Amino acid sequence: MSDISFHDLSRLDAGQRADLLRRAETDLSVFIDKVRPIIQAVKEEGDAALVRFAREFDKATVSKDGIAVTPAEFERAFASVEKGVIESIEFGISNIRKFHEEQRPETMWMKEMRPGVYAGDRYTPIASVALYVPRGKGAFPSVTMMTSVPAVIAGVPRIAIVTPPAPDGSVDAATLVAAKLAGVETVYKCGGAQAVAAVAYGTETVRPALKIVGPGSPFVVAAKSLLSSVINTGLPAGPSEAIIFADESVDGALAALDVLIEAEHGPDSSAYIVTHSRKVAEAARNAIPGYWSQMTEQRVEFSRAVLTGKRGGIILTPSLEESYRFINDYAPEHLEILSLEPFAHLAHITEAAEILMGPHTPVTIANFVLGPNAVLPTSRWARSYGPLSVHDFVKRSSVGYVTSPAYPELAKHARRLARYEGFSSHENAVSELREPYLGRGRDTPA
Numbered sequence: 001m002s003d004i005s006f007h008d009l010s011r012l013d014a015g016q017r018a019d020l021l022r023r024a025e026t027d028l029s030v031f032i033d034k035v036r037p038i039i040q041a042v043k044e045e046g047d048a049a050l051v052r053f054a055r056e057f058d059k060a061t062v063s064k065d066g067i068a069v070t071p072a073e074f075e076r077a078f079a080s081v082e083k084g085v086i087e088s089i090e091f092g093i094s095n096i097r098k099f100h101e102e103q104r105p106e107t108m109w110m111k112e113m114r115p116g117v118y119a120g121d122r123y124t125p126i127a128s129v130a131l132y133v134p135r136g137k138g139a140f141p142s143v144t145m146m147t148s149v150p151a152v153i154a155g156v157p158r159i160a161i162v163t164p165p166a167p168d169g170s171v172d173a174a175t176l177v178a179a180k181l182a183g184v185e186t187v188y189k190c191g192g193a194q195a196v197a198a199v200a201y202g203t204e205t206v207r208p209a210l211k212i213v214g215p216g217s218p219f220v221v222a223a224k225s226l227l228s229s230v231i232n233t234g235l236p237a238g239p240s241e242a243i244i245f246a247d248e249s250v251d252g253a254l255a256a257l258d259v260l261i262e263a264e265h266g267p268d269s270s271a272y273i274v275t276h277s278r279k280v281a282e283a284a285r286n287a288i289p290g291y292w293s294q295m296t297e298q299r300v301e302f303s304r305a306v307l308t309g310k311r312g313g314i315i316l317t318p319s320l321e322e323s324y325r326f327i328n329d330y331a332p333e334h335l336e337i338l339s340l341e342p343f344a345h346l347a348h349i350t351e352a353a354e355i356l357m358g359p360h361t362p363v364t365i366a367n368f369v370l371g372p373n374a375v376l377p378t379s380r381w382a383r384s385y386g387p388l389s390v391h392d393f394v395k396r397s398s399v400g401y402v403t404s405p406a407y408p409e410l411a412k413h414a415r416r417l418a419r420y421e422g423f424s425s426h427e428n429a430v431s432e433l434r435e436p437y438l439g440r441g442r443d444t445p446a
């Protein structure tokens, strides 16, 4: 018998069930208190604070003039990364690019809403965006691909990556390779809350950006929440989490194999197997220790903390319907539907950021090379946010054009509403004061 947390949903009261929905970032207050002074220091001291925090939190020596990655560092990275890894980065980028090209909105559309009245949307890239690539409990060239590719497709003119330095002051080599292959060549060596503050306020080296996207530890999530009135912080992507839903058509051992994927990210991750089959649940529970013997010590430590703790384990539900209900309440970042008939379950799931179907689509494949974005909302934010996409890197302006013949009718209705709302200038603007312009101008858009 293993010490994996095992929850029989039918025996839990409402409070205990609600506890299962909690994530590491459900209560950010501890992290907020820690990052507030970091943010203030970066605002006041700029590069000097980045150098100091690199030493304190990353044990890294980075000089002020070494914060920006140089072309020589990119070259060294290409020389040091194994050819096979570069090939896989290229493979991943090509799928991610293919997927995200589909999301590229047309530059502008306009329809004739009624005779002589035209309206539509125009999309333009955000002028400057920062991409956060984590590096605490792992290196993330995959996050570099997932954030850079859609930003480049969107046509963002100024893209910069921020990422924590290693103790030797370098940026992870494969991250630099992925950045360059995706089309991003500005990389700053700073991570955590100090990186979010740097791109929000700017420093001597780091140029401020209008938006920051990318996942991170609760320190990053807390910094984003504090700075959300200074910089657009995009979708909330914190510690990785997954639900592996399994029905009786699969072996519980496969669910065990897959629940370990996201459980190994860190002790702050969350990962559950959800099943209504006691046989699947028991088989999964028995199989997990065997997989631990095939993992590195650090990843065993992380996944054990998750699966034996309060944010992971096995949830046995009383019925298939209760499994769906729990999954929708939980709103996971990643959901695997482990079934030989996964599409039979799909219609019942409405709240999940990523839904991976069947036994050949494990989270690993989607994390790296499937094509859809693996930067996803966590902590139940999947109920109102979707995955990172090209749309995160563009903004929309609406465009309207009223022709002279169409104007009087619209003016009549607008005038009435302006008067009702008590806005006299609004009303005057659609009164006879405008008449000198009637009959002038184009009768169709350009």
Ligand SMILES: NC(=O)c1ccc[n+]([C@@H]2O[C@H](COP(=O)([O-])OP(=O)(O)OC[C@H]3O[C@@H](n4cnc5c(N)ncnc54)[C@H](O)[C@@H]3O)[C@@H](O)[C@H]2O)c1
Residues within 6 Å of the ligand: 034, 057, 058, 133, 134, 135, 136, 137, 138, 143, 164, 191, 192, 193, 194, 215, 216, 217, 218, 219, 220, 237, 238, 239, 240, 241, 265, 266, 268, 269, 333, 374, 375, 376, 377, 378
């Ligand atoms: N949701 C997603 O789409 C997604 C995708 C990939 C990764 N992730 C998650 O992103 C997270 C990345 O976290 P990470 O830790 O690996 O890297 P990270 O870069 O987010 O965090 C490391 C940084 O945190 C800061 N930090 C560490 N300890 C601190 C302290 N005591 N006080 C203040 N700051 C401190 C440091 O500046 C350090 O550089 C993981 O939890 C992973 O699961 C999520």
Ligand SMILES: N[C@H](CO)Cc1c[nH]c[nH+]1
Residues within 6 Å of the ligand: 140, 142, 143, 239, 240, 241, 262, 333, 367, 374, 375, 376
């Ligand atoms: N699981 C992460 C998103 O939550 C993505 C990732 C990258 N590398 C490994 N995993």
Ligand SMILES: [Zn+2]
Residues within 6 Å of the ligand: 240, 261, 262, 265, 367
């Ligand atoms: Zn992962």
